[in-house]
Amino acid sequence: MTRRKMKLTFIVNNSSRKTTYKKRKRGLLKKAHEIFTLSEINAGAIIYSPYDPTPEAWPSVEGMNQVITTFRNLPEIDQQNNVVNQQEFVQQRITKADKLLLKKKKDNMEVNLTEDMYLFLRIGQDLNDLGYLVDQYLNSLNRRIQILEGGSDVEICESLQTGN
Amino acid sequence: MTRRKMKLTFIVNNSSRKTTYKKRKRGLLKKAHEIFTLSEINAGAIIYSPYDPTPEAWPSVEGMNQVITTFRNLPEIDQQNNVVNQQEFVQQRITKADKLLLKKKKDNMEVNLTEDMYLFLRIGQDLNDLGYLVDQYLNSLNRRIQILEGGSDVEICESLQTGN
DNA sequence: GTGACTATGATTAGCTA
DNA sequence: CTAGCTAATCATAGTCA
Numbered sequence: 050m051t052r053r054k055m056k057l058t059f060i061v062n063n064s065s066r067k068t069t070y071k072k073r074k075r076g077l078l079k080k081a082h083e084i085f086t087l088s089e090i091n092a093g094a095i096i097y098s099p100y101d102p103t104p105e106a107w108p109s110v111e112g113m114n115q116v117i118t119t120f121r122n123l124p125e126i127d128q129q130n131n132v133v134n135q136q137e138f139v140q141q142r143i144t145k146a147d148k149l150l151l152k153k154k155k156d157n158m159e160v161n162l163t164e165d166m167y168l169f170l171r172i173g174q175d176l177n178d179l180g181y182l183v184d185q186y187l188n189s190l191n192r193r194i195q196i197l198e199g200g201s202d203v204e205i206c207e208s209l210q211t212g213n
Numbered sequence: 214m215t216r217r218k219m220k221l222t223f224i225v226n227n228s229s230r231k232t233t234y235k236k237r238k239r240g241l242l243k244k245a246h247e248i249f250t251l252s253e254i255n256a257g258a259i260i261y262s263p264y265d266p267t268p269e270a271w272p273s274v275e276g277m278n279q280v281i282t283t284f285r286n287l288p289e290i291d292q293q294n295n296v297v298n299q300q301e302f303v304q305q306r307i308t309k310a311d312k313l314l315l316k317k318k319k320d321n322m323e324v325n326l327t328e329d330m331y332l333f334l335r336i337g338q339d340l341n342d343l344g345y346l347v348d349q350y351l352n353s354l355n356r357r358i359q360i361l362e363g364g365s366d367v368e369i370c371e372s373l374q375t376g377n
Numbered sequence: 378g379t380g381a382c383t384a385t386g387a388t389t390a391g392c393t394a
Numbered sequence: 395c396t397a398g399c400t401a402a403t404c405a406t407a408g409t410c411a
Contacts, residue, residue, distance in 0.1 A: 072388085073247070118290065
């Protein structure tokens with residue numbers, strides 16, 4: 050004690066490393082919460098550690114639900130252009146998977162929702178990014194199926210349930 | 214000064230809010246770097262702020278490439294079970310989109326790579342999550358196309374390029 | 378706007394129970 | 395392991411240049 054001033058290198062001692070990690074994680078998440086409160090940025094953090102069985106994430110469920118709600122309300126703002134239709138498609142697909150997921154792993158809900166958050170954040174932030182291209186790919190698949198079988202796109206959404 | 218002890222609420226004043234945000238963001242990223250150095254956790258953070266033209270992210274490109282490399286080497290570790298085949302499929306798909314993306318937006322590479330990082334982290338960490346279900350959905354679409362047209366799955370990957 | 382300064386509050390390493 | 399404690403270091407709000 051009293052002589053702290055530790056060097057900033059990997060802590061070899063296992064128990065020390067875990068203790069330090071847990072203390073500092075607390076501080077880090079607190080800082081993250083503060084900066085979020087003070088300036089209303091849109092942010093997310095996730096920590097995979099060997100000490101926690103589930104990934105630690107910030108923000109927790111409340112902030113995340115806000116992001117999800119915002120995303121889900123997007124299509125209602127502007128129903129006209131193609132970009133919004135893309136969003137609707139993605140939303141529909143994710144909502145579907147989300148329901149199955151929650152049904153499957155009730156005991157691990159917070160983690161899954163947090164992981165979903167990144168998907169929502171990413172899609173909502175910039176439709177010109179990788180996610181957009183993937184969605185275009187999905188749409189191209191859908192179009193091909195529609196052409197091949199001459200059916201409606203309602204069928205496509207249902208295929209998730211029979212997907213495995 | 215000297216009487217700090219500010220309240221933890223949204224800072225109304227625009228310039229103050231921006232200054233505080235920038236200062237605290239520095240501190241936050243420093244803390245994140247420290248905890249990462251001390252305990253070698255697997256972590257990522259991303260901040261969307263109205264002040265920065267591009268999202269601020271940690272870790273930066275180096276740490277992220279490490280994660281991506283790790284993920285891309287996964288299929289070589291175990292080629293046998295179905296889970297790995299899922300990974301290969303996802304990897305193939307993402308690599309494809311990634312190339313198109315980098316070709317399209319060279320000036321914004323760091324942001325895109327960071328966004329990709331979360332996708333890799335998420336998929337690599339837990340195949341039983343939402344991403345896995347989405348991939349099953351994709352596979353089900355692929356199977357349907359294969360059944361409908363009796364073709365190979367090579368064609369499917371190419372459809373990304375004609376998707377728009 | 379940015380950078381430096383500094384008094385003060387906040388964080389935390391090492392310890393104890 | 396978990397929860398306090400405290401001394402020491404660190405982060406930063408307000409300020410000035």
